[in-house]
Amino acid sequence: MNSIFSQEVPLSWYLLLSAALFSLGVVGFLIKRNLITVFMSIELMLNGVNLSFVTFAHQWHAVKGQIFVFFVMTVAAAEAAVGLAIIIAVFRARATLAVDRIDLMKL
């Protein structure tokens, strides 16, 4: 890395960023106590993985990696719709979003 105006960035830095985003998502999944925020942490993990897919697609000049990200986005959209519907149903039954109080499978 000779100068700050360099046109080149090592791909490993992108991969490190993606690993960091994934780990932050896992940490959020563990420490957040709100059902919606836990769900957001899962989205953060998905985004971290998507970045590594795009990075490897750039590395190998393979467009299929990008198409996989496209599929991940589609599945994530479906997952968000169903997951938020489940959250609404849980909130109706329990009147709370705190994961500590939602400790029974039975409604």
Next chain:
Amino acid sequence: MHLILFFLFAGFCLAGAINLLLQSHPITSALSLIVVMTSLAVLYLLLGAEFLAIAQVIVYAGAIMVLFTFVVMLLNAGREERTMGSRSARAVGFPAVVAILAVIATVILKAQGLGVATLGEGLTDASGKTNIEELSSVLFTQLLLPFEVTSILILIAILGAVALARHGSGEPQGNRERTGK
């Protein structure tokens, strides 16, 4: 230039992700997640994936996060209570996360043959096809079946979401009568 843009938007990404963890109000977390996703779109653009950058902004930062903020406001989610949660999950979880991150970082840093990303170098092949042309031709010829299966998945997800969120579903009959008054 590429380096500056990378550091700027990688910084936005990490700052947004950390802010998501630190904020106690769900709506602030949702806004930080929008920052993360929009910065990721710029990083995709730097890696030469124009279509994914646009899709990231429209699908993730647009549609999915609107859904999130909508649900946060619909359920009137307030500040979260800070409890310690499951102690075993923390005791096992944090060292595990650090270990996984360390392993991944070591593997990445030791990996040989990882190239560099050069600005403006998209996935254009020798015949000069652009990234979107290449992507669409592969998607609609070789991967047509997965594409169609995805549309069925979305249809099922729509039906499932409507069935789950419809008023009164998921509650036992007596419970519904009690809450209905």
